[in-house]
Amino acid sequence: MATPASGLRRSSYGQERPPTLVDRFGVWLSTRRIRRAVPDFAGKRIGDFGCGYNASFARTVLDAAEGLVLIDVAIAADLKENPKVTAIEGTLPGALEDLEDASLDVIVVNSVLEHLWEPERVLAEAHRMARPGGAVLINVPSWRGKRWLELSAYRLGASPREEMDDHKAYYDPRDLWPLLVRAGFKPRDIRCFRHKFGLNTFAECRRDDRSEES
Numbered sequence: 001m002a003t004p005a006s007g008l009r010r011s012s013y014g015q016e017r018p019p020t021l022v023d024r025f026g027v028w029l030s031t032r033r034i035r036r037a038v039p040d041f042a043g044k045r046i047g048d049f050g051c052g053y054n055a056s057f058a059r060t061v062l063d064a065a066e067g068l069v070l071i072d073v074a075i076a077a078d079l080k081e082n083p084k085v086t087a088i089e090g091t092l093p094g095a096l097e098d099l100e101d102a103s104l105d106v107i108v109v110n111s112v113l114e115h116l117w118e119p120e121r122v123l124a125e126a127h128r129m130a131r132p133g134g135a136v137l138i139n140v141p142s143w144r145g146k147r148w149l150e151l152s153a154y155r156l157g158a159s160p161r162e163e164m165d166d167h168k169a170y171y172d173p174r175d176l177w178p179l180l181v182r183a184g185f186k187p188r189d190i191r192c193f194r195h196k197f198g199l200n201t202f203a204e205c206r207r208d209d210r211s212e213e214s
Contacts, residue, residue, distance in 0.1 A: 013072075015073075015074050020159055023159060027056055029200075037135060045068075045103065045106075049112060055072075068084060069104065072089065073091060075087045093122045102131045102132065105134045109136070119179060124184060130205075133207070145200055171201050173193060177190065185207070192204075
């Protein structure tokens with residue numbers, strides 16, 4: 001399916017305006033959940049797909065990680081110059097196609113799928129690139145979260161309107177789980193649940209040797 005031209009982002013999150021207080025709180029909650037899923041990033045190769053201009057989460061693990069693959073429309077200059085970072089500026093899912101199979105220990109897709117016309121392709125690429133034993137971690141706003149996000153953006157002015165206007169979908173666990181299975185993850189390797197007071201859905205997918213069994 002072709003991606004509608006109107007759906008192509010021209011800037012990364014955080015590139016044109018700093019995050020609001022509400023945004024920073026949301027990022028903190030997401031980071032806390034990610035660290036519960038993967039307590040130690042030491043020596044790991046990490047992919048952050050749709051990382052945002054300043055790659056806020058990736059910066060917190062940069063010192064510990066073996067290396068990072070950061071992907072977004074635009075990425076801050078200091079990250080592109082860091083020898084640990086492979087920075088790919090482009091749109092999803094196309095920017096993922098040249099990355100190697102089974103090359104990443106942890107893949108983070110945080111508040112990204114809701115902006116995409118082809119979320120399943122990104123999940124399939126994440127499955128392809130995860131190493132055996134690796135983790136793919138996905139955070140998306142839920143349908144309950146839609147109400148709060150739109151209130152915050154359109155009524156209160158506490159979140160960027162342009163981000164809400166770019167949303168293509170919202171995901172409860174029953175919406176996200178089938179996409180993960182179609183992307184290649186086995187049901188036994190998926191944990192999918194609500195978090196952030198029910199305003200978001202989180203999925204923790206493991207890629208291990210059993211996932212290749214027939």
